[in-house]
Amino acid sequence: MGIGERDPHTGHMTTxxxxxxxxxxxxxxPRPVYVFLAAAALFAILYWVLMxxxxxGGSYTKGLLGYDQRAAVAESLREAALGRAALTKKIAAEGxxxxxxxxxxxxxxxxTGRALFxxxxxACHGREATGNKGFxxxxxxxxxxxxxxxxxxxxxxxxxxxxxxxxxTSQMPAxxxxxxxxxxxxxxxxxxxxxLSEPQSARGHEAAVAAGRKVFASTxxACHGxxxxxxxxxxxxxLADQFWIxxxxxxxxxxxxxxxxxxxxxxxxxxxxxxxxxxxxLYVYDLRRRQ
Amino acid sequence: MAQLTRTERQIALALFVGLAVAGLLMxxxxxxxxxxxxxxxxxxxAVFGSFGIISKYYEPLPGADRLREYYDDPSKFxxxxxxxxxxxxxxxxxWVAWLLVNPDLTFDAAWSSFGRIRPVHTTSVxxxxxxxxxIATSFYVMQRTSRARLPDQLSPWFVLLGYNxxxxxxxxxxxxxxxxxxEYAEPEWYADIWLVVVxxxxxxxxxxxxxxxxxxxxxxxxxxxxxxxxxxAMLHIVNNLAVPVSLGHAKSYSLFSGVQDAMxxxxxxxxxxxxxxxxxxxxxxxxxxxxxxxxxIFSYRLSIISFWGIxxxxxxxxxxxxxxxxxxxxxxxxxxxxxxxxxxxxxASAGNALLTLNGAWHKVRDxxxxxxxxxxxxxxxxxxxxxxxxxxRPVNSLSHYTDWTIGHVHAGALGWVAMITxxxxxxxxxxxxxxxxMYSARLVEVHFWLALAGTIVYVFAMWNSGIVQGLMWxxxxxxxxxxxxxxxxxxxxxxxxxxxxVGGLLFLIGALVGCYNMYMTIRAAPQRKRLASxxxxxxxxxxxxxxx
Numbered sequence: 091m092g093i094g095e096r097d098p099h100t101g102h103m104t105t106x107x108x109x110x111x112x113x114x115x116x117x118x119x120p121r122p123v124y125v126f127l128a129a130a131a132l133f134a135i136l137y138w139v140l141m142x143x144x145x146x147g148g149s150y151t152k153g154l155l156g157y158d159q160r161a162a163v164a165e166s167l168r169e170a171a172l173g174r175a176a177l178t179k180k181i182a183a184e185g186x187x188x189x190x191x192x193x194x195x196x197x198x199x200x201x202t203g204r205a206l207f208x209x210x211x212x213a214c215h216g217r218e219a220t221g222n223k224g225f226x227x228x229x230x231x232x233x234x235x236x237x238x239x240x241x242x243x244x245x246x247x248x249x250x251x252x253x254x255x256x257x258x259t260s261q262m263p264a265x266x267x268x269x270x271x272x273x274x275x276x277x278x279x280x281x282x283x284x285x286l287s288e289p290q291s292a293r294g295h296e297a298a299v300a301a302g303r304k305v306f307a308s309t310x311x312a313c314h315g316x317x318x319x320x321x322x323x324x325x326x327x328x329l330a331d332q333f334w335i336x337x338x339x340x341x342x343x344x345x346x347x348x349x350x351x352x353x354x355x356x357x358x359x360x361x362x363x364x365x366x367x368x369x370x371x372l373y374v375y376d377l378r379r380r381q
Numbered sequence: 382m383a384q385l386t387r388t389e390r391q392i393a394l395a396l397f398v399g400l401a402v403a404g405l406l407m408x409x410x411x412x413x414x415x416x417x418x419x420x421x422x423x424x425x426x427a428v429f430g431s432f433g434i435i436s437k438y439y440e441p442l443p444g445a446d447r448l449r450e451y452y453d454d455p456s457k458f459x460x461x462x463x464x465x466x467x468x469x470x471x472x473x474x475x476w477v478a479w480l481l482v483n484p485d486l487t488f489d490a491a492w493s494s495f496g497r498i499r500p501v502h503t504t505s506v507x508x509x510x511x512x513x514x515x516i517a518t519s520f521y522v523m524q525r526t527s528r529a530r531l532p533d534q535l536s537p538w539f540v541l542l543g544y545n546x547x548x549x550x551x552x553x554x555x556x557x558x559x560x561x562x563x564e565y566a567e568p569e570w571y572a573d574i575w576l577v578v579v580x581x582x583x584x585x586x587x588x589x590x591x592x593x594x595x596x597x598x599x600x601x602x603x604x605x606x607x608x609x610x611x612x613x614a615m616l617h618i619v620n621n622l623a624v625p626v627s628l629g630h631a632k633s634y635s636l637f638s639g640v641q642d643a644m645x646x647x648x649x650x651x652x653x654x655x656x657x658x659x660x661x662x663x664x665x666x667x668x669x670x671x672x673x674x675x676x677x678i679f680s681y682r683l684s685i686i687s688f689w690g691i692x693x694x695x696x697x698x699x700x701x702x703x704x705x706x707x708x709x710x711x712x713x714x715x716x717x718x719x720x721x722x723x724x725x726x727x728x729a730s731a732g733n734a735l736l737t738l739n740g741a742w743h744k745v746r747d748x749x750x751x752x753x754x755x756x757x758x759x760x761x762x763x764x765x766x767x768x769x770x771x772x773x774r775p776v777n778s779l780s781h782y783t784d785w786t787i788g789h790v791h792a793g794a795l796g797w798v799a800m801i802t803x804x805x806x807x808x809x810x811x812x813x814x815x816x817x818x819m820y821s822a823r824l825v826e827v828h829f830w831l832a833l834a835g836t837i838v839y840v841f842a843m844w845n846s847g848i849v850q851g852l853m854w855x856x857x858x859x860x861x862x863x864x865x866x867x868x869x870x871x872x873x874x875x876x877x878x879x880x881x882x883v884g885g886l887l888f889l890i891g892a893l894v895g896c897y898n899m900y901m902t903i904r905a906a907p908q909r910k911r912l913a914s915x916x917x918x919x920x921x922x923x924x925x926x927x928x929x
Contacts, residue, residue, distance in 0.1 A: 097677055099740035105681050109600040110525040110917075112671045117680035120732075127690075127725045134718035142711040143718075150711040159710045174861040198860040208866020217868055 186239040203373025232333040236322040243371035249357035260325035266348030278302035280343040286330040389535040394434045401427035410629035415557045451524040455537035459517025470505025471889040478882035492556040509548045514802045515661040519606045522668040527594030528920035536586040543579035559631045570633040573621040595920035601684045605664030612656040620649035648699035655695035669805040670754045679736035690726025701772035720772030731762035749829040753804030760796025785847025795836040820901035831891030838884030846877030
């Protein structure tokens, strides 16, 4: 055991040990360390007295404040529901027409609907509901199943081609893969379909368009309508407007007719409350109305 | 290899053959499973290793004069491995950061998806970089502060090579989709068992060296290194208790379930922060900082208080990761209050380090290596304050699940762990390879500023992002419903994610500069071999005159 030496810089003694040239000063622990340790311990003890803290075998010390985090959550949920109750009740009780006419209620719908849509629908339909490839734009007049708030609410409730027993169902058959139409007829009908929304595209392909018109009348019109404007009973899209779910270029159109399509929209009945679904239906309806 | 005795060469060969058999069994048993691929990897390593031994088997045996020097070859290997892992791990980290900026950067491969390369990053930097640096410096420090050579030549190699094999199994496993899904304990059962074996050998090697020490007292660094080794063993074993689906499958199921599982995981997770990322690196700091500064430790008594404070309080605080969850509230209370208590010994350590620099501040100004260590102590203080603060329940309700946590972790990981390690490595490389100094002091300076700038950019970006995120998640509109959707908060994060990735890039570039500097130092002509003083020699054989 060595003898301590005085460190010239601090004036403190070393402990007298040395390890590979390293020494240690015998400086006393600075007072603030004890003060802070005591303060922290005091805080801890106080907290233990007031709050649930130590296990006692089968149970635990409950704390003088009787605070319970689960009760607190339940309470704040109850309060929040109470705060919203007036509006929620109104939305639940009133009909769609009455709500759409009520400016205050529609403000609530817009505020609440935005976050609801963002959290539940935006992943597929896009943040502004303008759609993605395979997921329809909800801000246009071009509806599959119809754009009234009631229809939209029903679509949200049961979904499309979903697991819900009442699900809306629809399918665009695979005319090419299933051998219903030969390649050439598919190309013709696509030329015709394209000409519905883009009349100038027919120029130079008159023969194909004319042939395609025949195919369309015999094969497609049953679902898409004589004019190709869609049928909201069957959930078929309007092919004569500018809005496409999958795409209106020839390549995508051929793919659609060749391989068929069956989009899937989930059911929300089990995941969102009736009021939330109603708000969403109104929100979607309102998006279109505001344009 | 040249230092291994005949018996050691024989045992090494036997070990490699044993490893080859284990690899072969895994290949056979896991034919239909990714386990087989790992078996093949192990087999390859074993065959390679055996040939290495066989080709050098008849080389001259080491003389007894080897015992007159410390055995530093394993430390050299560990330091180099640490730098390789840090370059790789930081690269992966910055990749993950850019991936959060632009989700298409997986290039449509499964192995590069976020869920796989994130643990590749964390494992590479924590276990690859941190672990190798800890093992390398622990051998170095232990021998010198005990004035005793390592007890044999084989076990340190077993520890280092075995440990790196574990890291490689871990990282390649994630890319193959093998994971336990336990944060920081992702490797599956067979890798975990292997690590237990390695760790026990590490612990025994450490105790054997300690038992041979010629100093009457155990230096404080060794307390910390020992706490690190011992507690990490305990944490690792308990948290990884699991039952494999079968011996031919990589997959296993944890013995714990539900909230007990969560608590076990975070008891492990936070104590990994405590005993891996704090204790071990404090051990590093307590040796390299006074050594480089040429100053005595400010206060021996403060070291004692902080050591026992940290060791005792840390064990309790894991539950602060589970505030406001299904975990009973009383457990959260304990986690929170002990986290607050923990601040005092943590700051005592940071203070002890900074006060040690009194009388050496001019060196801090001129020497980037020492400045690395100084800044590390500052970040250690900042991070432990922040940690205790975030553990307070109401604060946690804002910070939890946000990027604030990520910022906090990186203030600790970049600011504290990486900085103290770089400082220690810059100090030890010339000592280990017997060079006068690093190849370029300028480049150390460059590395220092890149690392500091990178850390600050990173941490500020994540603080901002985290707080913005936390506030957005709890903002209500007049109708009493949430104002923002989750996607809205992601869009708000985007600029901060870019800043974070840039900060990470700076840090990565700094580390690469460091690798280059080390490479050039090691390549340079060695100092004429001389053992000028007995201060860098074990005490065991004082009678023999230093060899020229």
